[in-house]
Amino acid sequence: MIEAHTGAQVRAAETPFLERGDGPALMRRAAHGLALACSRRLRERRGKVAGARVVVLAGTGNNGGDGLWAGAELARRGAAVLAVATGDRLHPEGEAALRAAGGRVLSLGGPEGAGAAGRVLAADLVVDAVLGTGARGGLRGAAAALVQEVLDGLPDGAGPEVVACDVPSGVGADTGAVHGPVLPAGTTVSFGSAKAGLLLPPGEALCGRAVTVPLGLEPALPAPALRRLEPEDVAALWPRPGAGSHKYSRGVVGVVAGSATYPGAALMCTRAAVDAGAGMVRHLGDPETRRLVCLTSPEVVASEDHPTEVHVQAWVVGPGAVGDPAQESRIDAVLTGAVPAVVDAGALGAAARAAADGALGPGKVLTPHAGELAQVLAWLAALGVLEEAPEREGVEAEPARWAAAAAAATGAVVVLKGATTVVAAPGGLLLTQADGSPWLATAGSGDTLAGVMGAVLAACAEHPDAFAAAGSWARGENRFAVAAALAVAVHGQASRLGGLGPVPPTVLAQRVRDVLRARA
Ligand SMILES: NC(=O)C1=CN([C@@H]2O[C@H](COP(=O)(O)OP(=O)(O)OC[C@H]3O[C@@H](n4cnc5c(N)ncnc54)[C@H](O)[C@@H]3O)[C@@H](O)[C@H]2O)[C@@H](O)CC1
Ligand SMILES: Nc1ncnc2c1ncn2[C@@H]1O[C@H](COP(=O)(O)OP(=O)(O)O)[C@@H](O)[C@H]1O
Ligand SMILES: [K+]
Numbered sequence: 066m067i068e069a070h071t072g073a074q075v076r077a078a079e080t081p082f083l084e085r086g087d088g089p090a091l092m093r094r095a096a097h098g099l100a101l102a103c104s105r106r107l108r109e110r111r112g113k114v115a116g117a118r119v120v121v122l123a124g125t126g127n128n129g130g131d132g133l134w135a136g137a138e139l140a141r142r143g144a145a146v147l148a149v150a151t152g153d154r155l156h157p158e159g160e161a162a163l164r165a166a167g168g169r170v171l172s173l174g175g176p177e178g179a180g181a182a183g184r185v186l187a188a189d190l191v192v193d194a195v196l197g198t199g200a201r202g203g204l205r206g207a208a209a210a211l212v213q214e215v216l217d218g219l220p221d222g223a224g225p226e227v228v229a230c231d232v233p234s235g236v237g238a239d240t241g242a243v244h245g246p247v248l249p250a251g252t253t254v255s256f257g258s259a260k261a262g263l264l265l266p267p268g269e270a271l272c273g274r275a276v277t278v279p280l281g282l283e284p285a286l287p288a289p290a291l292r293r294l295e296p297e298d299v300a301a302l303w304p305r306p307g308a309g310s311h312k313y314s315r316g317v318v319g320v321v322a323g324s325a326t327y328p329g330a331a332l333m334c335t336r337a338a339v340d341a342g343a344g345m346v347r348h349l350g351d352p353e354t355r356r357l358v359c360l361t362s363p364e365v366v367a368s369e370d371h372p373t374e375v376h377v378q379a380w381v382v383g384p385g386a387v388g389d390p391a392q393e394s395r396i397d398a399v400l401t402g403a404v405p406a407v408v409d410a411g412a413l414g415a416a417a418r419a420a421a422d423g424a425l426g427p428g429k430v431l432t433p434h435a436g437e438l439a440q441v442l443a444w445l446a447a448l449g450v451l452e453e454a455p456e457r458e459g460v461e462a463e464p465a466r467w468a469a470a471a472a473a474a475t476g477a478v479v480v481l482k483g484a485t486t487v488v489a490a491p492g493g494l495l496l497t498q499a500d501g502s503p504w505l506a507t508a509g510s511g512d513t514l515a516g517v518m519g520a521v522l523a524a525c526a527e528h529p530d531a532f533a534a535a536g537s538w539a540r541g542e543n544r545f546a547v548a549a550a551l552a553v554a555v556h557g558q559a560s561r562l563g564g565l566g567p568v569p570p571t572v573l574a575q576r577v578r579d580v581l582r583a584r585a
Contacts, residue, residue, distance in 0.1 A: 339365065341574075379407070496546060
């Protein structure tokens with residue numbers, strides 16, 4: 066599990082160390098870790114550190130200090146290190162250390178400043194140490210102009226190796242929000258703990274490989290602001306049957322999906338629930354869709370029942386279920402009922418209305434993409450539940466903020482789907498997953514995810530401690546968010562199984578099965 070913290074959390078943990086006078090030691094430790102990561106990149110790129118051209122973009126604060134100390138270490142190993150001071154001052158001890166090691170300093174505001182971009186572009190490695198957790202907004206003024214000039218001058222697929230110090234400058238350490246121009250990093254070396262912004266879109270895409278340098282303050286860190294499940298967590302947590310299991314104890318998934326106009330969504334959703342290992346899958350819908358479901362997934366029990374007439378552990382409602390009054394009535398019954406449910410696509414509007422009326426039942430997991438979340442937020446604002454609602458672009462710029470706002474306003478878990486998917490629980494728990502291949506961006510991927518999620522939700526619905534192995538944070542209501550993250554992770558892993566390439570939903574569902582057979 067990757068655990069990430071905010072800058073404020075790391076600073077709070079650091080305070081007792083600073084009060085004991087350990088600040089310089091912490092910085093040396095951080096800088097040493099940064100220098101090691103830079104040395105590794107240089108050896109990969111050119112075989113050795115000695116003789117490498119290194120540019121440190123150094124801001125005025127401690128982030129700049131880390132970069133200067135790391136630069137000093139690289140200079141002692143024979144690299145030619147130039148620090149570009151982006152502000153009106155440098156961390157004094159860091160600057161002295163760099164100069165003592167033979168490094169040089171160029172001031173961006175001085176006479177040589179105009180040549181800085183050329184020096185950056187000609188470097189083997191650039192350390193981005195302008196802004197860290199103390200940043201207010203993004204790069205401004207001369208520093209922003211320098212980075213923009215470098216971005217404009219970067220040859221396609223080439224250019225210097227970029228190692229970001231703690232966080233790429235211009236990426237919000239807590240939010241992942243991107244302000245102004247940012248130099249995309251190949252590696253980001255963070256100190257004490259990964260910063261939450263490294264695991265949140267859109268900033269995540271600019272962070273490259275994430276490396277964390279331990280500082281010794283880790284035991285003093287509070288519960289993380291954000292978590293990410295790794296493949297070994299998925300293998301450990303995915304619900305498995307035991308010798309005493311039977312189909313009902315494993316979890317029955319009820320699917321309210323499809324309509325005469327959109328039968329395919331029901332086929333993909335039910336197929337995925339079967340392939341994700343549900344104890345049993347029921348489908349409720351119109352006669353023609355039911356016939357097709359039975360032909361493509363004979364494992365599924367299809368009927369024209371109303372949700373109140375069948376007993377399931379979890380529902381999946383919404384995929385393709387539009388323009389059919391009988392489906393809409395079924396969806397309303399599920400939304401206001403007490404059984405957990407994945408609420409997707411066509412059911413999201415009804416969920417927003419139910420939430421505004423205080424009628425949305427417990428254990429609901431909404432799965433919008435950014436456009437759908439913007440619509441849900443607009444409905445919630447129109448119904449007086451939220452004060453403001455952004456456009457789709459606003460959601461994409463601050464996905465965690467808006468997923469969390471929707472979760473708080475509805476009392477449901479909100480799964481904001483995308484290349485990085487954000488899972489926000491109403492109590493504040495936040496997880497993000499970035500396991501999927503870009504080939505997942507194809508019609509029907511979401512229907513498949515909904516089916517997979519239904520299977521996990523059904524398995525944990527009656528077991529508040531289903532995921533307690535992950536820690537006490539995963540218990541109770543939070544298990545629904547963990548179930549959602551597990552489904553997102555397996556869906557993403559399945560899309561990459563066997564290499565990158567097209568993964569139409571039928572293939573994807575089979576690969577979900579293969580991922581689970583291999584790992585769970
Ligand atoms: N928290 C920790 O445990 C440790 C933190 N360290 C480093 O300390 C960093 C935080 O240091 P600071 O608190 O000094 O903060 P920063 O170095 O991130 O930035 C603060 C400086 O930048 C200026 N500034 C802020 N926003 C700006 C903007 N948009 N444009 C231009 N200038 C701006 C401020 O006026 C201030 O001088 C971390 O990111 C990390 O690199 C390490 O030295 C080791 C230990
Ligand atoms: N660029 C991308 N990289 C990785 N995964 C993606 C990307 N774009 C979309 N996805 C994933 O694909 C799925 C698409 O779901 P959705 O938008 O509901 O599609 P549909 O409604 O067509 O089924 C989601 O799981 C989402 O996270
Ligand atoms: K930085």
